[in-house]
Amino acid sequence: MDYSSRLAGIRRSMAARALDAMLVSQPENRRYLSGYSAADHGIAESSGLLLIVRSGSTYLLTDFRFRQQAEAETEGLTILVYAKGIFALLKTLLPELGIGRLGFESSYTLHSTAQRLFDLGRLADIDMIPLKGIVEKMRLVKSEEEIQHIRRSVLLNEQVFQKAFKMLPRMETEIDMALEIAAEMRRQGGERESFETIVAAGPASSLPHAVPGRREIEPNTPVVVDMGLVLDGYCSDMTRSFCHGKPDDRYLEIHRLVRRAQLAGIRAVRAGARASDVDKAARSIIAEAGYGKNFGHALGHGVGMAVHEEPRISPKSRKKLRSGMVITIEPGIYIPGWGGIRLEDMVVVREDGCENINTDTTWLDK
């Protein structure tokens, strides 16, 4: 990845805001700009910050535990290890570097941390400037190199799904299948799940975010599998729904309706289309069939280094899609007591339409 041109882009954004330097705390943003891939164990346990000086170096500030990883994964950065916490280091470093205006990521900085930054700013005469979504904005439109990474992530994810799907007759419970999927992702070289794999069978499938349990996957009930992995920093996200056994008429009716909605959503995707119109294209089909209240979530979301990122494809989102964005299209119908059906693919927005990255057709067109 071309980190230097990404950093150059960020420095242009900094110049436009008259920032002398900027702290990057959000893990995917950090990785996007440096290659440093450590995850945070929660926002309160950071594995490091980038400090990008507009007319100077880029620093990676981290602690002892991550020094070797930082050195192995990055190039051209100055790695500084703090022994007594990040604030003790910033307190001496920022004045040394002559920083007068410092940006920080408002949407990945705790209120309590921001208070400490403002205190430090008063002490050291530095203006602390909350920033929103500067790196995220760069990440919105993917380069062809990034799309290639995403494609590899999607295809590996499908391979894992297909293997698990074949093993279904030997799986007793949701959790058996979810564990097999998670383990197979890692065996095949995925870094990790991009989110906790959902396997929901029977009535549990009516929970869009069901946690797999020791529930048996019973014959002739709907099953939802929603899964994704991270490969070389890029995420995949796919949902398949099927009936384990012989589907009845109700299942088929709802499944086909969701599929029709998904296809209508996919057909509405193109550069310049409003996200809300894409959502509407799919949602109106479900609403007209009388299931509007059973589709309570947004139609889709962006995917890249984060599994959920901008743009949201929802009734409220007025943003226009741009060529090179990668989004999910995932309508669903959820009926408490019976179950749910959701179908999710990932597509690349192109000038004249979109490219569906998914190739798996399991049960899609039953």
Place this chain on the structure above:
Amino acid sequence: MDYSSRLAGIRRSMAARALDAMLVSQPENRRYLSGYSAADHGIAESSGLLLIVRSGSTYLLTDFRFRQQAEAETEGLTILVYAKGIFALLKTLLPELGIGRLGFESSYTLHSTAQRLFDLGRLADIDMIPLKGIVEKMRLVKSEEEIQHIRRSVLLNEQVFQKAFKMLPRMETEIDMALEIAAEMRRQGGERESFETIVAAGPASSLPHAVPGRREIEPNTPVVVDMGLVLDGYCSDMTRSFCHGKPDDRYLEIHRLVRRAQLAGIRAVRAGARASDVDKAARSIIAEAGYGKNFGHALGHGVGMAVHEEPRISPKSRKKLRSGMVITIEPGIYIPGWGGIRLEDMVVVREDGCENINTDTTWLDK
């Protein structure tokens, strides 16, 4: 769990701060006060907030995806589902309830979210008050019922470890063992790993936070396994180090030194002891043997509903231990190019000493 007496305790803290209501966003705090166990998919994707009104009800504000889970897991709460985001709901709800002073958790609220709260406060004439660690403070000292839960989590974790340890001869790579451990935790009824299991073999074991890779577990090299699970909401955390094969003199020397340091740390634990003195008891043994620079992290940390919580057992932490706290004691020595050894048990602080919850002795006293 006795959620009503916990809520009563929080209402007393609110009274002392003249708060009319308080928002609880931190997932473990939320669960501690309500039983609602949903995790957040990152801080920017909340699965709900508690709104505790001092002289009124307790509300759980969440979205459509979590309604069924919220209803199943909680009692006596009013569940409100927001369709258009949490702020739209708060904007009408807070004035209706006559809230004039509202607390929020400064250490689990993003700066950007806090800005929106302050904006809402100006609009609706509500003072927004950042709070620090109120629920965390209640969670510091565990009840005997909680200690019982933690003990069950620790014992299950040991069972999983012992099973994986026996399978070691059949394991080729770090990742095989880490996956087997993670899967076995779930099969045995654990909710999830309390953190990503670390299996680090050979030189990789010199990284305290190593990510398991496709590295082979070679004979006669040090192996570190650091693992924990969540059972009924309570975490375990244990590290074992061993040599896969025949240890050489250097391995044995360092292993025994770490074990001596661990035992010295454990012996220093009692109600009233300063955390820094407990750290020192262990650290001085390692330093005197000339390995002070190879032990770069704190000696331990609290464990409960979160795997890392207060108190920190570090050279800087002047806090006094209290009876009923549960902490880890985990000294380590890390030598780049060779490997690392860390030994970690969990102990309950008691008036006259401590109770070691761990029972596993694998390789401890080689």
